[in-house]
Amino acid sequence: MSRVLPSLIALLVLASHSAHSLTPDGLSLLSLKSAVDQPPGGTAFSDWNEDDPTPCRWTGVSCANVSGDSDDDPRVVGLAVSGKNLRGYIPSELGTLVFLRRLNLHNNNLYGPIPEPLFNATSLHSIFLYGNNLSGPLPPSICDLPRLQNLDLSNNSLSGALPEGLGSCKQLQRLILADNRFSGQIPAAIWPAMENLVQLDLSSNEFTGSIPPEIGKLKSLSGTLNLSHNHLSGEIPKALGDLPMTVSFDLKSNNLSGEIPQTGSFASQGPTAFLVNPLLCGFPLQKPCKNPAQPGSPSTGLNNSQATDSGSRKGLSPGLIILISVADAAGVALLGLVVVYIYWKKKDTNSCSCTGQTKLGGGGGGGGGCRAAARICIFPCLGGSGNREDSEMEDAEKSERSNGEGKGGEGDLVAIDRGFTFELDELLRASAYVLGKSGLGIVYKVVLGNGVPVAVRRLGEGGEQRYKEFVAEVQAIGRVKHPNVVRLRAYYWAPDEKLLISDFISNGNLASALRGKSGQPSSSLSWTTRLRIAKGTARGLAYLHECSPRKFVHGDIKPSNILLDTELQPYISDFGLNRLISITGNNPSSGGFIGGALPYFKPQPEKANNYRAPEARVPNSRPTQKWDIYSFGVVLLELLTGKSPELSPTTSTSIEVPDIVRWVRKGFEEEVPLSDMVDPMLLQEVHAKKEVLAAFHVALACTEGDPEVRPRMKTVSENLERIGT
Structure with missing residues (x-):
């Protein structure tokens, strides 16, 4: 009172x-x-x-x-x-x-x-x-x-x-x-x-x-x-x-x-989500639980290399049977597909690289597949032969292949980053989850034995005659090292299988962060976070354009290719893949399975053309850095407005600019209030009005219809860095 x-x-x-x-x-x-x-x-x-x-x-x-x-x-x-x-x-x-x-x-x-x-x-x-x-x-x-x-x-x-x-x-x-x-x-x-x-x-x-x-x-x-x-x-x-x-x-x-x-x-959770809880145990922490046979334990679920012997003596425990049954009925179907796939792919060989498993069928001709004993074979019998008797020969072959002189007749896992080491057998036995599937290959999350998750992309089965070209391209991608670009760590080459192993970024992508699971605007990203994502993406793209060994053109910048970590720092992914796909010579999404993989994420469908520059829609045109700059401008407009590029169906020619670009330009020409164009979420941060306006001007410069008028990506990054400082 x-x-x-x-x-x-x-x-x-x-x-x-x-x-x-x-x-x-x-x-x-x-x-x-x-x-x-x-x-x-x-x-x-x-x-x-x-x-x-x-x-x-x-x-x-x-x-x-x-x-x-x-x-x-x-x-x-x-x-x-x-x-x-x-x-x-x-x-x-x-x-x-x-x-x-x-x-x-x-x-x-x-x-x-x-x-x-x-x-x-x-x-x-x-x-x-x-x-x-x-x-x-x-x-x-x-x-x-x-x-x-x-x-x-x-x-x-x-x-x-x-x-x-x-x-x-x-x-x-x-x-x-x-x-x-x-x-x-x-x-x-x-x-x-x-x-x-x-x-x-x-x-x-x-x-x-x-x-x-x-x-x-x-x-x-x-x-x-x-x-x-x-x-x-x-x-x-x-x-x-x-x-x-x-x-x-x-x-x-x-x-x-x-x-x-x-x-x-x-x-999909990383270890940081559970830290400083002394009595917690299990994956993804490095602290195993006292009872490894308990359902849901990290050592349960087909990862224990001793499970075959114990299973043959004692049989599967009731808890494990319940876990496998409840986890996903689809796993049974997937396992069957793996067996059929392996049988027909490997019927001309009697060996299998899935360590700790027995061959299907008997005799020398028939059994190329693997029968799961206590774990599921993750990748279908990579490499042709499971054992090498001479480690010196293996080292010599790796050296020969790294110099581009190998013939690629036999599969091999080659680490690009010397500090990132693991064995092929470890990859074969790891648990895997399907992340997504597209024309650029099937992507899996694979958790290695040391608890480190990696992303594995299956490129396809063709391209046997273009081994040197494939290795040269992969090595160029592997030399790209930037905090805002996904790092390639290793690759696997065999005549019937090509894999890329890169860092796993744990927090989904920008498309999901902006539009949510339903595809409708549901973002909770603050202006500070969006500006940080824009700046980081611009830095990474400027590095690819100006400083990378090949001065890469990405060619497909869009929110689903901008991954986010737990701190919402951005990582550009999928650069250089179109060239590798052309080398393999087939559609990698048309086949191939990882046994036991459980899908945990379905990317939101996107219309790729909504992010492409007008000149990119002309048939048989070659990608340029100006394409990337235009696409980045559309992504920046999406961050600012909270709207998808397709505001309404396009009705004119295929080279019409995305609706969001025309809508924003018309808004500025007619002096529409900024509050009517910006994402309502950003209106909470009134102090950011000048920063939002400056970012709009950067986005409009990037989306100029004439590619020659668009600024270099280095200039775009520098202009964004000035905002908010």
């Missing part, structure tokens, strides 16, 4: 002087001015004049004509006074702004509780109060706001338990409560109702108890589920594996225990 009384008195005094001029919305806003103190020289309210007839021209205030309002005057729909170092409290009079939609007071020094009367402003859909010193509990009435979509209260001093009433926030898309003092157990009943929740961050609080399995029902979740730096205990619920495959976990720095589940979305 002591805080509210001064603002009421101030309002009464102001009303006595300006009752005939300033609107009621303006009087409510002046309560904020009277409730806070500005630092010396502060200008946050320099033009907030009580003598004005309307507050709609005040700094930080947005107005609009509201349908259904009996008054013709515009009403206040947005209030953004952030980063001004204001010290004071949030006045409850702001709750009288019944048409207020966006409240943005972040990064100030506001203290005290969040006033419950604030939620009388029932039009609110976005509340950003992070970076203050607010205290007290989270008001239970917050979900009285029927349209609430974005709630960011992070980096405050809020405390107490999460109210059960949060389950009534059915429209909520982003709930960010990190860096507070919330305590108690995380309520279980609130999550099933939040079917629209995209982002959940409860990190750096004081939550105790177990992780509710009900969180696994958040089917719209994307990005990172962040529960790190709390006091959570107990086992990780297997139900979290039901979350979308694109979700990354951050569960580090808790007191979790037991074995990490291996189902569903757990398959």
Whole structure:
């Protein structure tokens, strides 16, 4: 009451002087001015004049004509006074702004509780109060706001338990409560109702108890589920594996225990997701569980080289049988296809490189395939013969092949990076998951014996006569070393099989981050993150153009070829593959299987032409660096607008520019407000308006119709680096 009384008195005094001029919305806003103190020289309210007839021209205030309002005057729909170092409290009079939609007071020094009367402003859909010193509990009435979509209260001093009433926030898309003092157990009943929740961050609080399995029902979740730096205990619920495959976990720095589940979305998590939980064990951590025979253990699931002997003596345990049955019925079909494939491919040989397995059939002529004993043969009998009696001969052949003088008659695994070593047998016995399949080959995630995941791309079976050309091309790709380009580590060549082994980037690609699993706009990427992705991609592409051994042309820049790690750093992938595909001389996606591979990610379909330059659509044209620059410009526009390139079906010639380019250019020509073109997610970061505008100009320069007018990629990268510095 002591805080509210001064603002009421101030309002009464102001009303006595300006009752005939300033609107009621303006009087409510002046309560904020009277409730806070500005630092010396502060200008946050320099033009907030009580003598004005309307507050709609005040700094930080947005107005609009509201349908259904009996008054013709515009009403206040947005209030953004952030980063001004204001010290004071949030006045409850702001709750009288019944048409207020966006409240943005972040990064100030506001203290005290969040006033419950604030939620009388029932039009609110976005509340950003992070970076203050607010205290007290989270008001239970917050979900009285029927349209609430974005709630960011992070980096405050809020405390107490999460109210059960949060389950009534059915429209909520982003709930960010990190860096507070919330305590108690995380309520279980609130999550099933939040079917629209995209982002959940409860990190750096004081939550105790177990992780509710009900969180696994958040089917719209994307990005990172962040529960790190709390006091959570107990086992990780297997139900979290039901979350979308694109979700990354951050569960580090808790007191979790037991074995990490291996189902569903757990398959795509890296070890950093589970660090600083001393009692956790199992893959992907390097700490094995005490009972390796327990279902779901890393040593279970067809990776143990001793499983053949133990299986022959004791048989499969009931737990292992249940695990294999439940994992995926499709595995049986895949195994059958592997057997048939191997039989017909290798029927002219009686040897098999799948160590620890027996040959199908008897005698010298028939049995080229492998019968799975206790593990599944990952790659179909690579190399022709499984054993070499003379290691010196093997080293000599490797040296001969690395010099481009080999004939390629027998398969060999060649490491391009000397610091990246593993044996062919280790690759054959590793667990694998299908990542994707396209005209550039089938891609698998393969986890080696040391726990390191790699990406393996199967290129195809042809090109026996072009071995030297293949090796020269692969060696050129392998010499590309840049922090924003996927690193090629090794390759395998045989007349009937070609594989590329590269780093595995664990967090999906930009297409999924922008559009989600459904392909619809559902991004939670902040402007800072998008700018970092754009800068990193530009640096990597500039390196390929200017500094790489071949001065590569990528030829297919698009979001699905920009991979993201757990820190959302970008990596350009798939460069140089078109040339290798032409060397192999066939379509690699038409055949080939990895036994036991379980698909865990299906890339979103994209229309490749939407990212191509106009001149790239002319038949028989050769790729140029200007193509890449245009494609990068389209990707940058997609980051800025949140829209896919195909805004509507094209109706003219095949060389028409993508709709997003014409739409943005028309918007600038007609002086459409920036807020009507930019992704609504970026409107939260008001301070970034100038940066967003500068990025638009870079994108428009990249997408000029005349390729000669487009800047070099080096210039594009330099211009982006200046933004935000």
